[in-house]
Amino acid sequence: MTDILSTYVSPITQERRITTAIPGPKSVALQKRREAVVASGVASALPIFAERAHGAIVVDVDGNQFIDLGAGIGVVTIGHTDAAVIEAASKQLTELTHAMFTITPYESYVRVAELLAEHTPGDFAKKSVLLNSGAEAVENAVKIARSYTRRSGVAVLDHAYHGRTNLTMAMTFKAMPYKTGFGPLAPSVFHAPGSYPYRDGLSGADAAARTITYLEKSIGASDLACVVAEPVQGEGGFIVPADGYLVALQEWCTANGVVFIADEVQSGMARTGKYYASEHFGLVPDMIITAKGIAGGLPISAVTGRAEIMDAPHKGGLGGTFAGNPVAAAAAIAVFDEVERRNLLAEASRIESILKPALHALALKYPIIGDVRGIGAMIAIELVQHGSLTPNPAAVAAVAAYAAQHGVILLTAGTLGNVIRFLPSLVISDELLADAIGVIDDAFASL
Numbered sequence: 001m002t003d004i005l006s007t008y009v010s011p012i013t014q015e016r017r018i019t020t021a022i023p024g025p026k027s028v029a030l031q032k033r034r035e036a037v038v039a040s041g042v043a044s045a046l047p048i049f050a051e052r053a054h055g056a057i058v059v060d061v062d063g064n065q066f067i068d069l070g071a072g073i074g075v076v077t078i079g080h081t082d083a084a085v086i087e088a089a090s091k092q093l094t095e096l097t098h099a100m101f102t103i104t105p106y107e108s109y110v111r112v113a114e115l116l117a118e119h120t121p122g123d124f125a126k127k128s129v130l131l132n133s134g135a136e137a138v139e140n141a142v143k144i145a146r147s148y149t150r151r152s153g154v155a156v157l158d159h160a161y162h163g164r165t166n167l168t169m170a171m172t173f174k175a176m177p178y179k180t181g182f183g184p185l186a187p188s189v190f191h192a193p194g195s196y197p198y199r200d201g202l203s204g205a206d207a208a209a210r211t212i213t214y215l216e217k218s219i220g221a222s223d224l225a226c227v228v229a230e231p232v233q234g235e236g237g238f239i240v241p242a243d244g245y246l247v248a249l250q251e252w253c254t255a256n257g258v259v260f261i262a263d264e265v266q267s268g269m270a271r272t273g274k275y276y277a278s279e280h281f282g283l284v285p286d287m288i289i290t291a292k293g294i295a296g297g298l299p300i301s302a303v304t305g306r307a308e309i310m311d312a313p314h315k316g317g318l319g320g321t322f323a324g325n326p327v328a329a330a331a332a333i334a335v336f337d338e339v340e341r342r343n344l345l346a347e348a349s350r351i352e353s354i355l356k357p358a359l360h361a362l363a364l365k366y367p368i369i370g371d372v373r374g375i376g377a378m379i380a381i382e383l384v385q386h387g388s389l390t391p392n393p394a395a396v397a398a399v400a401a402y403a404a405q406h407g408v409i410l411l412t413a414g415t416l417g418n419v420i421r422f423l424p425s426l427v428i429s430d431e432l433l434a435d436a437i438g439v440i441d442d443a444f445a446s447l
């Protein structure tokens, strides 16, 4: 077990330990400073301030140790302060911190593009552009698809999350908190019904037929540049589409000259036990978007796609000052190397094999757990009123608050606010997972 942990010798032990009230006095003091100078639109899920972290443990400024089941929303997939990431990024900092690829290119950018070409699905020639954030990558994928197709329409699915910039907030499903009051929204974005087996009960074929009818009748294929879909929806509540849904949707896209884009910002980079969740569905997207987990916490993202599509924009049409920064690129190379060297894909499957049965057992005990779903280290439970599909966001909030009080960082999700999602680092030990599940069990018992 220890060989999957980073070789960086951290003073932080991999255990949960709460020694003050939550929040502790130093967090309370920082909260006061924060309120004076940080815009209140920036909200935080937990009342504690983080100071250090390693592996699957976050230590707050009061010395409390939390089991991290969120990994910064699936970013530190190979663990906090991974040795290889620290080493690669530190070395790069001293050699070349910034150059701007569009002025003087450097090797690490090229290497990241090679690794993406190798590890994304599809046996065709691929090219990439590197950016800073998930939203920026989504924006660039849309630009490229529009340039390639000479069409403007962008279709997304209900419950989707694609970011907070002007174009991507229009693509995101949920009005509150992402869009309300921030309009006007970007035009030519269409929200199609997707596949949500727990709530719609549709087969993949029937859900795809419903989506395709919407695309054909409400938008018209000839005006549609791209369909953008998360193979497993993230913020929407880890919704796994019914079997056959995604492939049927892509086949329709291919037949109609529409670029099929997989937004794998959350589901990609080893999260589900494969490099990309698309692989679980036999899906080979024309373009795939990578961000969150790619660089162990450093900001970098990518659009990777069929070479002929990626080459559609004119020279100089793509770029950005910090895009593909050398330090972040070095960290991304280290993450790819470590996933291979330590066989971390298998760790996602290990986590699923522990979490799924444990959560099914909790669902028997607590019937407000209406659904247990997800793949690999991307697992969720959906809470409802007993005996119905009526969402139960109050129970989600109470369980998450109890968990925080007892040293477990638990993230919520879902359009209806009634999903708890588990996306721990792949290096979390069996013991920490069992300990966290015990806390969650107590949390449900306390309701």
Ligand SMILES: *Cc1c(COP(=O)(O)O)cnc(C)c1O
Binding pocket: 132, 133, 134, 135, 136, 138, 161, 162, 163, 164, 230, 234, 235, 263, 264, 265, 266, 267, 291, 292
């Ligand atoms: C987080 C996320 C984004 C946005 O990424 P940022 O880096 O926050 O801009 C886009 N798509 C999906 C699926 C995400 O989970």
